[in-house]
Amino acid sequence: xxxxxxxxxxxxxxxxxxxxxxxxxxxxxxxxxxxxxxxxxxxxxxxxxxxxxxxxxxxxxxxxxxxxxxxxxxxxxxxxxxxxxxxxxxxxxxxxxxxxxxxxxxxxxxxxxxxxxxxxxxxxxxxxxxxxxxxxxxxxxxxxxxxxxxx
Amino acid sequence: xxxxxxxxxxxxxxxxxxxxxxxxxxxxxxxxxxxxxxxxxxxxxxxxxxxxxxxxxxxxxxxxxxxxxxxxxxxxxxxxxxxxxxxxxxxxxxxxxxxxxxxxxxxxxxxxxxxxxxxxxxxxxxxxxxxxxxxxxxxxxxxxxxxxxxxxxx
Numbered sequence: 001x002x003x004x005x006x007x008x009x010x011x012x013x014x015x016x017x018x019x020x021x022x023x024x025x026x027x028x029x030x031x032x033x034x035x036x037x038x039x040x041x042x043x044x045x046x047x048x049x050x051x052x053x054x055x056x057x058x059x060x061x062x063x064x065x066x067x068x069x070x071x072x073x074x075x076x077x078x079x080x081x082x083x084x085x086x087x088x089x090x091x092x093x094x095x096x097x098x099x100x101x102x103x104x105x106x107x108x109x110x111x112x113x114x115x116x117x118x119x120x121x122x123x124x125x126x127x128x129x130x131x132x133x134x135x136x137x138x139x140x141x142x143x144x145x146x147x148x149x150x151x
Numbered sequence: 152x153x154x155x156x157x158x159x160x161x162x163x164x165x166x167x168x169x170x171x172x173x174x175x176x177x178x179x180x181x182x183x184x185x186x187x188x189x190x191x192x193x194x195x196x197x198x199x200x201x202x203x204x205x206x207x208x209x210x211x212x213x214x215x216x217x218x219x220x221x222x223x224x225x226x227x228x229x230x231x232x233x234x235x236x237x238x239x240x241x242x243x244x245x246x247x248x249x250x251x252x253x254x255x256x257x258x259x260x261x262x263x264x265x266x267x268x269x270x271x272x273x274x275x276x277x278x279x280x281x282x283x284x285x286x287x288x289x290x291x292x293x294x295x296x297x298x299x300x301x302x303x304x305x
Contacts, residue, residue, distance in 0.1 A: 007214070010178060011218050015220070016225035017173050019222035037292050041159055042157060054169055059274050075183060079267070079274070080275060081262045081272070086262065088282070091287040096291070099292065099298065101247050101251060101254065105189040114234060115239070116238055124251065130258075133259050135202060
């Protein structure tokens, strides 16, 4: 698959702004998230709503043009995922983890960037968790293909 | 009142949030992709595991790695300019690790995290994402308060 030469540079620019923003917002600090969740400081509301408003403006205005993205040819559209029980189940499991640790994936990457090396415990946990659910949920047929079967 | 609700002011949160949204918008403008942070966990596992669940992200694993590395770098730029040295959490390692496992399981089963559902999904006014955000937010608030009530600090 060949990509536009500016694809990766754009991802870098977007990622830098995203990571800088997470650092600036202090959301990369688990203590700040825990203070938010225990009603000590409601500031994090501005991070999520500020972020979703800016991103939403881009999604809605560009989607309304009916055009497609210059670097991929991909039509502009909103992020719409199908709803099922997994959204509730996964959301609840994520909620327990977020409430216990005060860290979510994007903020964990940014936390590493601000020098917080103990966040590697959380990142290691996230990979373990992602791996476990992947093993449970992978297509049995594809994974069992190499295993001799008597069926 | 404002000082009670926002003891650290709101500017750092508002500016940080706008930049998080801007980073998402920049990638979307060029690529049409609504980039979330947690897919990186599974897409990166596709380098070391043949499981179908991870292999489905093979096509995006390289740019997701670059995206995550850039998030780390962007936060490092912030730290160099504004933080004055490294910052270290005092939250206990067991909380980070056990919480991290649940975050890894939950974000992937639940189809998104704080950036995928919270920023991209809410920005899209996706009902699925709104339900997802309310679910993880309410459960996280309950969990954090129970943990605090047990005197686990930090």
